[in-house]
Amino acid sequence: MKLSSLEKDMLSGSHGEAVKFAMKLVVKIGEIYKAKELIEISSSHILAHYGSLHDAGIDFMEKLVQLGAKCKVPTTVDPSSLPKDWKDLKIPEEYAKKQKTLYDLTAKMGVIQNWSCTPYECGNVPRFGQNIAWAESSAVAYTNSVIGARTNRTPAGLDISAAITGRMPKIGLYLDQNRIGEILIKVNLSEISDLDYHTIGYIVGKEVGTNIPVFHGIPKSCSNYNLKCLGSAAASSGAVSMFHIIGVTPEAIMCDPFNHKKPKYTIEIDNSKIEKATNELSTLKKDVIDLVTIGCPHLSLEELANLKNLLKDKKIKKDVKFWIYTSQSVYSTAREMGIVQEIEKTGAEFQVQTCPVISPLYFYGFKGMMTNSAKNANVVPTEHNINVIYRNIFNCISFATKRE
Numbered sequence: 196m197k198l199s200s201l202e203k204d205m206l207s208g209s210h211g212e213a214v215k216f217a218m219k220l221v222v223k224i225g226e227i228y229k230a231k232e233l234i235e236i237s238s239s240h241i242l243a244h245y246g247s248l249h250d251a252g253i254d255f256m257e258k259l260v261q262l263g264a265k266c267k268v269p270t271t272v273d274p275s276s277l278p279k280d281w282k283d284l285k286i287p288e289e290y291a292k293k294q295k296t297l298y299d300l301t302a303k304m305g306v307i308q309n310w311s312c313t314p315y316e317c318g319n320v321p322r323f324g325q326n327i328a329w330a331e332s333s334a335v336a337y338t339n340s341v342i343g344a345r346t347n348r349t350p351a352g353l354d355i356s357a358a359i360t361g362r363m364p365k366i367g368l369y370l371d372q373n374r375i376g377e378i379l380i381k382v383n384l385s386e387i388s389d390l391d392y393h394t395i396g397y398i399v400g401k402e403v404g405t406n407i408p409v410f411h412g413i414p415k416s417c418s419n420y421n422l423k424c425l426g427s428a429a430a431s432s433g434a435v436s437m438f439h440i441i442g443v444t445p446e447a448i449m450c451d452p453f454n455h456k457k458p459k460y461t462i463e464i465d466n467s468k469i470e471k472a473t474n475e476l477s478t479l480k481k482d483v484i485d486l487v488t489i490g491c492p493h494l495s496l497e498e499l500a501n502l503k504n505l506l507k508d509k510k511i512k513k514d515v516k517f518w519i520y521t522s523q524s525v526y527s528t529a530r531e532m533g534i535v536q537e538i539e540k541t542g543a544e545f546q547v548q549t550c551p552v553i554s555p556l557y558f559y560g561f562k563g564m565m566t567n568s569a570k571n572a573n574v575v576p577t578e579h580n581i582n583v584i585y586r587n588i589f590n591c592i593s594f595a596t597k598r599e
């Protein structure tokens with residue numbers, strides 16, 4: 196693999212032991228995947244939740260910190276495994292300690308402590324065409340597709356190594372030829388609800404796996420919220436890292452997303468498929484819901500303001516928890532604006548900087564969950580052994596509340 200003289204210096208140790216250690220990993224991965232060269236990246240988004248990294252991840256981060264590692268590019272971090280009220284939620288002290296160690300280690304390396312899966316809504320906003328190294332499948336799908344920045348699904352370990360070196364092997368979605376659409380998705384729906392965007396993503400992810408889908412039939416008026424939900428669901432039911440939408444996403448506006456080739460095959464999405472998938476995502480057969488989750492992916496300020504309006508004059512029932520997931524920066528701004536206080540008056544609670552999948556929900560002993568997120572509905576039953584009812588936001592609110 197061709198290395199520049201600066202990269203050779205980094206590898207030889209003249210930029211310090213931490214850079215040498217991280218660079219060795221970046222180069223090794225590049226060699227395995229037969230990269231011809233490295234590319235410079237302009238930001239990173241890493242995983243540091245104990246629920247996934249475990250002790251091996253802590254050991255790796257500790258080694259980097261001991262060697263004096265610092266992020267070379269702006270670096271944000273995915274949600275943590277630890278809710279703020281972890282003691283009340285029966286999370287063992289030992290588990291909490293491990294996540295706190297990861298807070299400490301990432302902070303020492305200069306990672307921005309925002310702990311969110313929507314870094315593009317919290318200050319880590321790449322430009323079109325920029326190379327970045329992001330983990331978090333939903334953020335990867337969003338940034339490749341909606342923003343047009345370039346990243347693969349960067350695995351843990353390589354993500355922080357990229358942050359420290361500012362380099363990644365030039366492979367996968369960094370290359371033009373790997374960003375071409377492969378499967379045509381014809382969306383034949385007269386109207387597409389917010390929930391349908393999740394469901395469409397779920398259906399498509401299951402069918403296309405790692406291929407790049409190209410959607411036809413999604414209106415230009417779709418919101419960023421719709422696109423982040425579509426991407427997060429497709430990335431979780433399959434491994435979609437990028438999608439195009441004709442007339443909507445930038446690379447499908449600037450040129451033919453199929454690059455004048457024929458799609459491998461076509462999938463049609465109609466009402467019957469939506470209904471079947473919606474039912475499939477509801478695994479709870481008995482009506483024993485004691486938890487409602489909203490905010491997967493993390494809510495933006497706009498979505499939170501909308502939720503405040505929907506909850507107006509309502510009270511959460513005593514036997515139900517209504518948990519809202521968002522980032523620290525959105526939460527803090529919403530607090531300044533009085534949105535948080537209005538929502539909390541209803542009895543709804545915020546779970547800031549964490550996530551229903553990444554946090555150990557199984558410790559809490561919930562019997563059943565309702566959610567408006569296809570990703571949650573898809574993953575929580577297997578990850579946490581809690582069955583789910585998948586419904587739109589109106590159903591979630593109406594189930595969890597009574598009028599004041």
Ligand code: F3S
Nearest residue numbers: 312333491492550552
């Ligand atoms: Fe984000 Fe967790 Fe959902 S990382 S996309 S809130 S599963």
